[in-house]
Amino acid sequence: MQNPPGNSDRHEEELRTFFELSLDMFAIADFAGYFKRINPAWEATLGFSTEELSAVPYVEFVHPDDREKTVKEAAGLQVGRDTIAFENRYRCKDGKYRWLLWRARADFDSELIYAIARDITERKDFEKMLRNTTAELARSNDELSQFAYIASHDLQEPLRMVASFLQLIEKRYDGVLDAEGRNFIHFAVDGAKRMQTLIQDLLALSRVQTRAKPSDLTDCAAVFRDVMNDLQFAIAEVGATVTCDTLPTVMADSVQIAQILQNLLGNALKFRGTVPVRIHVSAIRKANEWEFSVTDNGIGIDPQFFERIFGIFQRLHSRTELPGTGIGLAVCKKIVERHAGRIWVESKPGNGSKFFFTIPDKKRLPDG
């Protein structure tokens, strides 16, 4: 049954309206390679008028480097292979090129190609930017591991020479040196050794990235037990009481979680007050993450330093008061951030500190 003539006209009118309105480019081309009919989106995108675009074979507008594949794709269409996701560049009136994504099918009765093109220039530019950024990142990562090697070897050697030979002088010329001379040597040796510790600490910080392992199911209770085992002598030495709540299993790099706990517990032992040391580790479930905390009854921290303590080589005490380079919390911060979590502290001077860090939920990685 045929539609009444009025209905057909209406139908035609609707299609024409869509044809005029479309943001994508519609085209009907003949097998000889000319546009026969195109919608206004072409002019809006390329800047050429419909007449200009129809006057010469369309391949003339294609970027010289894309012409060969365009001709091949058109040939494919003419033997019945539909175009699904073909990409090429078209020249604009201002001489620039825009990337088009094509979908097309041939009609053999009329020997015409029906094609739709979409301007994907922005996406292409974005992809290119992403590729460049990725390459840049890979390069800087390479440089970082290069640096790590240099730090672990080349920088250590001269320092070792300085320290060792000063000590040799001290030993060999003991009778010649007076107390002041020996003191000078002591300062120089101490400086060289401190420098070496700083280098090793910087290296530890860079290893958070270079030695990182992919996240896996990590039983934090087991990690805690291991850390306690490692710290048993330090804990016994200060007579500390360390307790913990039930700790969860999270998706994380277990070695790095151990490192966080070790550093935080180590700090709690180190920055102790005059009362018997009590440290408590706990974890509570939040919306999309686990919030861990390590609470101590130590000397506490002035709130004005809450940010600073997480910086590299930031210390609040002189080396004669308490040893250390100030790398521990910076390492913790880097690890937590690598896991897309946060780390912060709540404390009052003289009233102990409570360090928090979060590990977000992550779906378990598929096996294999």
Next chain:
Amino acid sequence: MIMTPNRLVEILLVDDNIGDVVLTKEALKGADFTNRVSIARDGFEALDCLRKTGKFANAPTPDLILLDINMPRKNGCEVLEEIRRDERLKLIPVVILTSSEAEDDIRRAYELGANCYVTKPADLDEMVKIVQAIDFFWTTVAKLPRSR
């Protein structure tokens, strides 16, 4: 019980850093027993010395090799690889004595058949202790095949 080797112990020290050579020799001087230290300044010299070629024609076959890794021309890992491939040299204990703490170096050294990997300490007394411990262990404690 004090154990002492009943003969002169030959040690080949391979290190490009003259400072380290002096320190290591200093440490070995303090050892309780007699040893003789030959020096090779890079990988090529080390292999010449071991194969008694060139100016090392009269070099003694060492009982122990102390080998640095980072050296010009031919590094310690390459030397170690050649030693372990050489029928006449492969049984000589090789101790890597280096400044490198790089995990890759440690792994590679053991993969290539190093007997032991030691990082040189910054402290002189530590260095002396460690070098003497290596010397004592490999020349006195450890039993090694007689004919090599």
